[in-house]
Amino acid sequence: MLKKLKTMISGSGADYVDIRYEVKKETSVGMSGPELKNAGSNSTDGFVVRALKDSGFSSVTVTKESDVPEAVRLAVQGAEAMAGGGKTVSLAPVEPAQDCVEPDLRGDPAKSPLGEKIALLKMYNGIMLSQPEIASTTMTYSEVDREKFFVSSEGASIRERVCTVSIGGEVVARRGELIQNIRASVGGANGMASLRDRDDVFLRRAELAKELLDASPVRGGTYDVVINPDLAGVFVHEAFGHFSEADIIEDNPPLREKMSLGATIGSEQVTIIADSTIPNQVGFYKYDDEGTPVRRTPLMVRGVLRGRLHSRRTAAEFGEPVSGHAVAEDHRFEPIVRMGTIYLEKGEMSFEELLSRLGDGLYLCDAKGGQTSGENFTFGAQYGYIVKNGQIREMIRDINIMGNLFKTLKNMEATDNTMQLGERGGCGKGQLNIKSGSGGPSVLIRSMVIGGA
Amino acid sequence: MDKLLEISESRGCRAEVFGIRTKSTEMEKTNGSVNAVSASIQSGVSLRVIKNGKTGMAYTKNLINREELVDNALASLEAGVEAGFDFPESGALEFTEEYDDTIEGMGFPELREQIEELEALYGGVTRGIVSLRAGCGTTEITIRNTSGANLMQKDSEVYRMGLVMYPGSSTDIGNVFRGRSKAVIHEPDVKRTLGFFRDSLPEIKIGEGRMKVLVLPDVLYAFTWRLGSAASAKAFHEKISPLMNKKGQQVISSLLSLISDPTTAHADRRLFDDEGVQTRRVPIFENGVFTSAYNNLDYAAKLSEKPLGTGFRGGMWGGDKISLSPSPSLSYANFQPGAKSFEEMLSMIDRGVIVHGLLGAHSGNILNGDLSVGLNPGLYVENGEIVGRVKDGMMAGNVYDMLSKAVAVESGLHYTGSVFQDPSILLNDISVVGA
Numbered sequence: 001m002l003k004k005l006k007t008m009i010s011g012s013g014a015d016y017v018d019i020r021y022e023v024k025k026e027t028s029v030g031m032s033g034p035e036l037k038n039a040g041s042n043s044t045d046g047f048v049v050r051a052l053k054d055s056g057f058s059s060v061t062v063t064k065e066s067d068v069p070e071a072v073r074l075a076v077q078g079a080e081a082m083a084g085g086g087k088t089v090s091l092a093p094v095e096p097a098q099d100c101v102e103p104d105l106r107g108d109p110a111k112s113p114l115g116e117k118i119a120l121l122k123m124y125n126g127i128m129l130s131q132p133e134i135a136s137t138t139m140t141y142s143e144v145d146r147e148k149f150f151v152s153s154e155g156a157s158i159r160e161r162v163c164t165v166s167i168g169g170e171v172v173a174r175r176g177e178l179i180q181n182i183r184a185s186v187g188g189a190n191g192m193a194s195l196r197d198r199d200d201v202f203l204r205r206a207e208l209a210k211e212l213l214d215a216s217p218v219r220g221g222t223y224d225v226v227i228n229p230d231l232a233g234v235f236v237h238e239a240f241g242h243f244s245e246a247d248i249i250e251d252n253p254p255l256r257e258k259m260s261l262g263a264t265i266g267s268e269q270v271t272i273i274a275d276s277t278i279p280n281q282v283g284f285y286k287y288d289d290e291g292t293p294v295r296r297t298p299l300m301v302r303g304v305l306r307g308r309l310h311s312r313r314t315a316a317e318f319g320e321p322v323s324g325h326a327v328a329e330d331h332r333f334e335p336i337v338r339m340g341t342i343y344l345e346k347g348e349m350s351f352e353e354l355l356s357r358l359g360d361g362l363y364l365c366d367a368k369g370g371q372t373s374g375e376n377f378t379f380g381a382q383y384g385y386i387v388k389n390g391q392i393r394e395m396i397r398d399i400n401i402m403g404n405l406f407k408t409l410k411n412m413e414a415t416d417n418t419m420q421l422g423e424r425g426g427c428g429k430g431q432l433n434i435k436s437g438s439g440g441p442s443v444l445i446r447s448m449v450i451g452g453a
Numbered sequence: 454m455d456k457l458l459e460i461s462e463s464r465g466c467r468a469e470v471f472g473i474r475t476k477s478t479e480m481e482k483t484n485g486s487v488n489a490v491s492a493s494i495q496s497g498v499s500l501r502v503i504k505n506g507k508t509g510m511a512y513t514k515n516l517i518n519r520e521e522l523v524d525n526a527l528a529s530l531e532a533g534v535e536a537g538f539d540f541p542e543s544g545a546l547e548f549t550e551e552y553d554d555t556i557e558g559m560g561f562p563e564l565r566e567q568i569e570e571l572e573a574l575y576g577g578v579t580r581g582i583v584s585l586r587a588g589c590g591t592t593e594i595t596i597r598n599t600s601g602a603n604l605m606q607k608d609s610e611v612y613r614m615g616l617v618m619y620p621g622s623s624t625d626i627g628n629v630f631r632g633r634s635k636a637v638i639h640e641p642d643v644k645r646t647l648g649f650f651r652d653s654l655p656e657i658k659i660g661e662g663r664m665k666v667l668v669l670p671d672v673l674y675a676f677t678w679r680l681g682s683a684a685s686a687k688a689f690h691e692k693i694s695p696l697m698n699k700k701g702q703q704v705i706s707s708l709l710s711l712i713s714d715p716t717t718a719h720a721d722r723r724l725f726d727d728e729g730v731q732t733r734r735v736p737i738f739e740n741g742v743f744t745s746a747y748n749n750l751d752y753a754a755k756l757s758e759k760p761l762g763t764g765f766r767g768g769m770w771g772g773d774k775i776s777l778s779p780s781p782s783l784s785y786a787n788f789q790p791g792a793k794s795f796e797e798m799l800s801m802i803d804r805g806v807i808v809h810g811l812l813g814a815h816s817g818n819i820l821n822g823d824l825s826v827g828l829n830p831g832l833y834v835e836n837g838e839i840v841g842r843v844k845d846g847m848m849a850g851n852v853y854d855m856l857s858k859a860v861a862v863e864s865g866l867h868y869t870g871s872v873f874q875d876p877s878i879l880l881n882d883i884s885v886v887g888a
Contacts, residue, residue, distance in 0.1 A: 026776065029532070033691050038778055040529030044497065044514040058490040063514045067494050078490035081480070081561035086487030118532055136691040172693050172820065179693055179821045220825075220849050220886045221661060251483045252582060254621035331514075332495060332773065369816035371827070374623025376845065378827035380816030400816055400825035402847040402886075432772075451825040451847030451886050 002159060005151040008068050009049070014076050016052040016091060018152035019068075020289055021045065022331035027109070027143040029118050031125050031169075033136045039118055046331030050290075051075035052091060056083030057313060059334035092315035092322045094292045096155035101286045104279060107192030109143045109165050117141045120195055121167055127199055128171045128184070128206040133213060135174035139184075141195075142166050144434060146330065148289070156291040164189050164282060164434055166424045167198075173209035180212035180397065182382055183368065185424040189435070190280040194423065212383055215395035218450055224361035225401075225448045226354055229420040231381055233438030234367035236272055236344045239377040239405045241438070242429065244274075244299045244307075245325070245337040246314035248374070255374060258406070259305060261320070266303035266409035269347060273298050274309055274323070276340030276435075282425045283341030283437035287324065290335055294324030299342075303409070311337050329431035338433050344440030347415035351442055354416045356390035358444050363387050364399055375405040400451045411446040418442070454597050457500055457516075460523045462599055466502040466530075469540045469598040471727060471766070473497055473774055476557070477590030480564040482572070484582055490561060497775035499766075501540075502526045508536035512775040537754035540598035543729045548606040551722055552591065553634040556609040559589045567636065571615050574643045580654065582618040584625070587611075587636070594727075602729040608721060611636045615643065617650050619842070624830045626650055626809045629868045642867065645795070649807070649839060653832040657841035659887040665805030665860075666848055666883040667798060667834075670867045670875035673788060675814035679822045679852045680711060681783035684737050686748035688820065690755045695821060695853075699743050705852075706859035707741040708791055709878070713763055715785040721873075725762065727779045732762035737786060741857075749781045787873040791862025798861045798879045800837040806885055807832040807839070808848065825849040831885070845888035858882050 001021060009017045023045045030037040049071040050059040058078025060071040082089070109117075121141040128137050145163045150156060168185025184205035188194035227235060242248055249255040258265070275296040276283045287293055290312055297307045308318065311326035314337060326335035355363065363385045370379030381399040385392045421439035426432065454470045461468035474496040481489040499512040500522055509530030511522050567587035575583045589611045596604045613636040616627035628646050630636040668676070688694035696704065715723035715732040723732050728750050736744040748756065749764025765782035766774040799807075812827030828846035832839045856878075863876035 032687065036532060036534050038510060038529070038534060039532030040510060040525060042512050042525060042776065044512070044773070044776070046495070046514055056487075056490070058492075060492045060494075062494045063496045064494075065515075070494070071492075074492045078492060078561055081565065082487045082490045086482075086490075114528070114532065136693045172691075174693055177695055179695060179818070181818055181820060220847070220884055222886075248623065251488065251584075252618070252621075252623065255623070258621070332493070334491060369813060371812045371815070373810075373812055373827075373829045376622070376624065376812060376827060376829060378813035378816065378847070380813060380825070398818065398823050398825060398849075400813060400827075400847065400849065402812070402827045402845055404845055404888075407845075449845050449847060449886055449888065451827075451849035451884075 001149045002151055002157045005149055009072060009151065009153060012051060012072050012076055014051040014053045014079060016153055017072065018050050018150065018290065020048045021149045023147045024330045025145040027114065027117065029121050029141040031121060031137065031139045034129060039114060041114065047071060048328065048331060048334055049075045050334060051079045052089060053079040054083035055088040055090065056080055056086055057089040058082060061332055061334065089313055090316040091312040094312060094322055096152060097287065097291060097293065098157045101160040103161055103163050103189065105163060105191030109163060109192055110145060112192050124167060124198065124202040127202045131206040131210060133173050133175055133210045134171060134206050136172045137169060139167065139169035150291050152291055158287050158291055160285065160287055162189065162285050162435065165192065165195060167195055168424055171206050171209045173213050175213045178213055180209055182209040182212065187282065187423045188280060189282050189284050208383060211395055212397050215383065215397040217398040218384065218396040220451050222447050223450050224358055224446050226358050226363045226442055226444050228365045228442050229440050230366045230422060231364055232344050232440030232443045233422050234370045234379050236342055236440055237339060237427065237436065237438040238370035238372045238379055239403065239408060240272055241339045241342045242372045243375065243405055245309045245339065246318055247337045250314055250317055261305050261308065263305050264303050265305060265406055266300055267412050268302050269415055270300055270303050270409055270412050271345040272300040272342065273345060274339060274342045278341055281341045281421055281437050282423060283435050285340060285435065288326045288335065289328045290326045292322050292324040292326065294340065297323045309337050309339060311335065327433060329433060333431045336430060338429065339427065339436050341421065341437040343419065343421060343438060344415065344443065346417050346419040346441035349414055349416050351416045351418065354414055354442055354444055355387060357414055358387055359390060361387050363392055377405060378402045402449045402451060408445060412443055413446055414444040415441040454595060457519050457522065458597060458599055460519055461502050464523060464527060466504045467540060467599045469501045469596065471499040471775065472595040474593045475590060477588060478559065478561065478564060479586065479588035480561060480568060481584065481586045482568050483584045499775040500526045502530055503536045503539065504530055506536055508534050510778060538750040540600045541602060541729050542600045543602035543604060543725060543731060545603040546724060548724050551609065551633050552607040553609045555634065556589050556591055556611060564588065567613055571613055571638065574638065574640065575615050575617065578617050578647065581620050584616045584618065586614040596725065596729040598729060604725050604729055606723065609633055613638065617647065619654065626830065631868045649832055652839035653830065653842040655841035656844040657833050658844050659833060661886050663882050663884055665802045666880045666885065667802060667805065667807045668878045668880060669807065669809050670877060671869045672808050672811045673875045675811055675824060675826060676852050676856065677711065677783055677786060678814065679819050679824060680738065681786065682820045683822065684746050685781045686746045686752035686756055687781055689746050690752055693820065696743050702743060703741045704743045705738055705741045705856035708859045708862050709738060709741055709856055710736065710789040711738040711786055712736050712789055713747055713783055713786040723785065726764045727766045728764040730760045730762040730764060735761045735763060747781050747783060749779050752781055785873055787875050788878065790864050790866055790876045792864055793861040795863055795865065795877060798863060798877060801861060801879060802834045802837055805834050806843060806846065807834060822852040824852050824855065843887045847886045849884050849886065855880055855883055
């Protein structure tokens with residue numbers, strides 16, 4: 001395939017051209033309550049062509065091999081259209097790699113029969129449905145196995161397989177007209193091992209859903225809070241991580257100024273690292289979707305900005321080193337700057353000491369989606385507790401947090417000494433990215449705006 | 454596609470083939486420079502089979518080996534997913550009224566011209582960032598089944614979008630214009646947006662309070678998601694809908710009607726859904742009364758109801774249509790226009806917020822109707838005049854309570870980037886929290 005791709009892009013007339021062919025095998029099993037809704041394995045494939053000509057840059061995606069010549073022609077034409085009065089594009093240099101990468105899997109999902117996957121899903125689903133006051137579930141086994149072939153006119157020739165599995169969804173508790181739900185998921189990028197023997201996770205999630213039936217809606221207002229590792233991960237991803245993606249700020253001069261490397265924008269307690277080289281994590285990969293090897297990238301060290309996530313285009317635009325973060329959802333998309341694994345580094349305090357330092361406030365747990373718009377962010381918490389004098393009290397629900405990145409980074413006062421990385425990724429920046437993992441320790445943040453019901 | 458049906462039938466299955474082909478071209482200009490140019494040509498086929506009361510599905514982007522696709526569908530069928538439905542006898546239909554073949558010939562130079570026309574209107578913006586986009590594309594959907602359905606619909610679309618971003622932030626407001634052949638710019642809408650932008654440049658701390666909220670069409674999707682989650686036949690079948698036993702009851706303001714109608718001129722028309730069922734007007738809420746759940750073939754059978762033509766492929770996040778089974782969908786539902794002009798509604802606000810965009814609409818307990826979202830932006834209004842935009846603002850509540858407090862609905866409808874048009878809705882006494 002690599003040889004074929006090389007032939008496809010030869011003679012394009014562009015200053016630079018690359019092509020990515022990808023076969024995406026998806027295995028999915030779905031259940032709604034006790035009913036099996038779907039089960040099966042399917043493969044899709046397609047091509048993405050990008051061309052640079054006269055400092056214009058363009059991309060074209062096509063399904064059929066017979067359309068690739070048209071894709072190459074259109075990509076060059078698009079680059080020419082941009083070149084006439086458009087933004088001047090160049091690509092930061094990257095040593096062209098020739099490599100073949102297989103993931104290190106503990107139990108290759110491709111070799112595991114569909115029957116085992118259905119049985120696992122049914123078992124965990126059954127554990128949740130058997131708990132009192134659990135009305136329903138929506139649960140999915142999901143396996144995405146991508147085999148990617150990348151060739152560039154500079155001589156890169158890479159085949160990499162990335163495989164992600166998860167079992168997850170939502171458990172719904174009901175009492176009369178009151179309905180509460182909790183998300184449950186396990187998984188990762190290291191094969192079936194991450195899915196087996198996880199009964200305790202699903203049992204606890206069902207218990208939490210039931211407990212929420214007795215929780216009170218949080219009252220909107222400004223609170224001091226401790227957020228748990230899952231929420232800390234989502235904060236780092238949503239609030240800071242997107243802001244450190246170069247394409248988000250590149251056309252916004254005031255934000256570029258604020259995010260200058262060397263600027264102090266966080267408290268001394270804040271060190272944030274992007275590291276997709278950590279093995280077995282959901283965000284693990286070796287090369288991004290333009291053939292750049294991913295590297296550990298410290299983004300903020302003790303409150304000072306030290307790095308940024310880049311594609312080759314944005315690295316050249318900013319005059320900064322490439323980081324290997326140009327990632328596409330699949331063969332239907334051109335790569336854009338994305339996070340893989342990102343986390344907040346842990347501190348030295350125990351969790352009890354963190355709560356004691358909080359005094360009165362809220363302890364908020366587990367993310368329920370999040371979104372960012374520049375320096376403003378919001379994310380939901382699945383549940384939480386009122387904290388009085390450092391002691392966890394009544395359970396609360398309907399929690400959404402709104403904030404400003406810069407203000408919040410300054411208000412992050414302390415972190416505890418336990419760090420967890422999430423098992424399931426998901427980010428919807430234009431394309432879905434299931435390989436966006438995040439995590440951190442528990443964090444004490446002063447003065448967060450909480451919107452309740 | 455016929456060959457796929459033949460092979461499936463030869464294996465003892467009833468079958469349905471869903472095919473889709475799309476072509477699109479897009480260009481974006483930010484701060485006066487073209488910064489993104491892209492194109493896409495995509496296709497795919499999805500096969501559903503039914504045999505012995507069980508159903509299976511398989512899909513592919515490149516239909517090279519038909520036998521293999523049928524094999525995959527049969528392997529999926531082995532898992533034992535119950536099928537209480539059959540594929541509909543929808544006859545033959547070729548619907549091309551929403552298609553303009555000249556769109557196929559549109560290229561990058563034409564998109565550049567489309568953007569330049571927009572540029573003339575947005576040229577007066579001296580603060581903030583202006584991002585202008587234009588795109589065009591075609592979609593062809595084909596559905597055939599062993600019950601004789603032979604359906605084809607071909608659409609074309611041109612769109613233009615103008616966004617202005619507040620200085621030093623990524624928050625923007627803007628307008629979308631769409632059409633089958635042309636994206637005609639409605640200049641008063643642009644002028645109003647740019648006026649809002651200028652008036653809302655100062656950031657204002659408003660603290661906490663209850664006030665009027667004018668919800669613009671751009672953010673009504675957050676309300677529709679929550680109402681739709683509860684009104685889905687899936688939620689009724691699983692007995693988890695907060696609307697259980699509320700059919701015929703007033704649950705939101707009598708000023709509000711949410712109607713699913715892919716046949717109306719206010720939407721990109723569809724005459725059949727993604728399962729080949731004829732589409733029709735389905736009132737979900739009419740004058741505030743919960744009227745009907747919406748379904749697909751599967752849940753219609755489970756609830757012993759008739760399919761309503763509301764079975765579409767796709768989810769909250771879109772997705773690749775061929776890989777997703779049809780599910781009950783409110784993709785084509787919109788709020789019906791009311792009686793007030795936008796200016797009249799604005800003048801009704803003594804103290805309140807115009808919500809132009811949201812952060813975190815997908816968060817929270819959606820099935821229960823909880824809505825706690827960031828205002829992105831929320832334009833702060835005093836005595837009918839915009840005086841700034843809310844700093845770090847959120848609004849919170851439950852959609853049933855919030856929509857019970859509707860006091861006016863706009864008479865005009867506006868595109869927002871979805872397939873239908875919506876009005877603005879003025880709500881009273883809503884909890885808003887700001888810095």
